[in-house]
Amino acid sequence: MIETFQQPLPHGITLSCRATGERGRPVLVFLHGFPEAAFIWDEVLEYFAAPAHGGFRCVAPNLRGFADSSSPPEPSAYRAKFLVQDLLALIRIESGDAPLASLVAHDWGGAVAWNLANQFPTHIHKLAIINSPHPGTFLRELKTNPQQQEASAYMNFLIRPDAEHLLAADDYQRLWPFFTNMGGDAWLTPELKDRYREVWDRGLTGGCNYYRASPLRPPTPDDPAALDIELPRSMLTVDVPTLVLWAMDDTALPPSLIEGLHDYVPQLDLQEMPGATHWVLHEQPAEVIRRLQGFIGPQRCPSPQ
Secondary structure (H helix, E strand, O other): OOOEEEEEOOOOOOOEEEEEEOOOEEEEEEEEEOOOOHHHHHHHHHHOOOOHHHOOOOEEEOOOOOOOOOOOOHHHHHOOHHHHHHHHHHHHHHHOOOOEEEEEEOOHHHHHHHHHHHHHHHHOOEEEEEEEOOOOHHHHHHOOOHHHHHHHHHHHHOOOHHHHHHHHHHOOOOEEEEEOOOOOOOOOOOOHHHHHHHHHHHOOHHHHHHHOOOOOOOOOOOOHHHHHHHHHHHHOOOOOOEEEEEOOOOOOOOHHHHHOOHOOOOOEEEEEEOOOOHHHHHOOOOHHHHHHHHHHHOOOOOOOO
């Protein structure tokens, strides 16, 4: 059974969380992206909490700015260092002095996870990423690849000061295409749409602030954006065992983003998923779970103290 709770963090942010599994067991944490929320992981949480599949403690927070989590109004509050701070505090609460058995993340959640794995590798035993570009390859493609610049042009809409109001208008008429333009009609049931409405009705400013806070977006005549960024190698290397699942029909994040990924992630298990889009967790949940199970495997790290 999924429990929901508000988790206060020491630095004043509260994350609303969905979780299942016995406290004191090895911990898995799952991070969502935009324009989603923690509920997308429910089936995965219940699977990995089952004794037959590891009996993990499974936690999916709503990131700051989403659903019932704290939503600071200023875009600067959504810079990477603050998002990592939230996740690090949650890990310490849930897992104590032990590393997470695995951190699993999609989309913007993956951006946070890549950063944490780079800065605090001893806090996670394994990392699993689902269609979230590594900052090194993403920066390269935003600078040099016109296809990626075009595919990411929506980011420059989302930083507009009126973006959240335009997205919310006419029953989220501009937001549903994020799903349906990649073939989401089959899985986007009326019931699922209602769950998304419930999340979006709480506000979209926090989600848009992720884009406003990040310079990793395509350049425009008025804003050099990614062209002005140089990331040192020390900020890009991830030295933990890492699974990357890449849906190959993702039109926003095309497969060019996984080229050269081994150079940044020495312990990389890269698995392509043909015929799947950015929303692969909705499209092929059983296959995502199967591949995660093969990577996470049985518990090999100590239970938290």
